Amino acid sequence: MTRPIDEAVDGFDATIHAPHRLRICALLDAAAEAEFSVVREHLDVSAPVLSKQVAVLVDAGYVAQRKAVRDTRQRVWLHLTDAGRAAYRGHVAALRAIVEGWPRADAPG
Template sequence: MSAEIHDPLEGFDTAIHAPNRLRVCALLDAAGEAEFGLVQKQLALSASALSKHVTVLMDAGHVEQRKAVRDTRQRVWLRLPRRGRDAYQGRLAALRAIVGPSDPAL
């Protein structure tokens, strides 16, 4: 009987690799959808830095945006579509595989 070797980097998505992009995905995974300004504030990023990270995630199909006018200002909401959620969950699984079990009793 042969033991199957699991590659811990299998779920490693380079679009999500950068720490701030991983943080964007984590926030959107928890929130479902969030306004750009709220994401910016929560992650303590400049608008231009956040915009660059969101563009990379959007180009990879991991984040979608919705624009609407509210209080005479255009607002942008961000969300993770299924592809983004799956990529984020795969990234978390890869990190867990790299660091091992979190239960100290194991």
């Protein structure tokens, strides 16, 4: 029988865990949809870097993009897919389980 903590840790997702991608998912989980340039500004990354990381998430089926008008210009909007939201939340639960389940490095004994 697996312990609940093991099940939670099983939600760890290597695709999401890369720092930029984890931050992209965190931002898109908070908002229903965000424009590419707004994500770039919030995460303080260059457009090519964001583009590359988003492409990985799109390939994994975690993020979807569409074009829509904002300020009279066509812009790219990003959102988490249902699978992406579930994977992101599972990943965060896994991180919490790792933090709670493992003793701190500086803990006595």
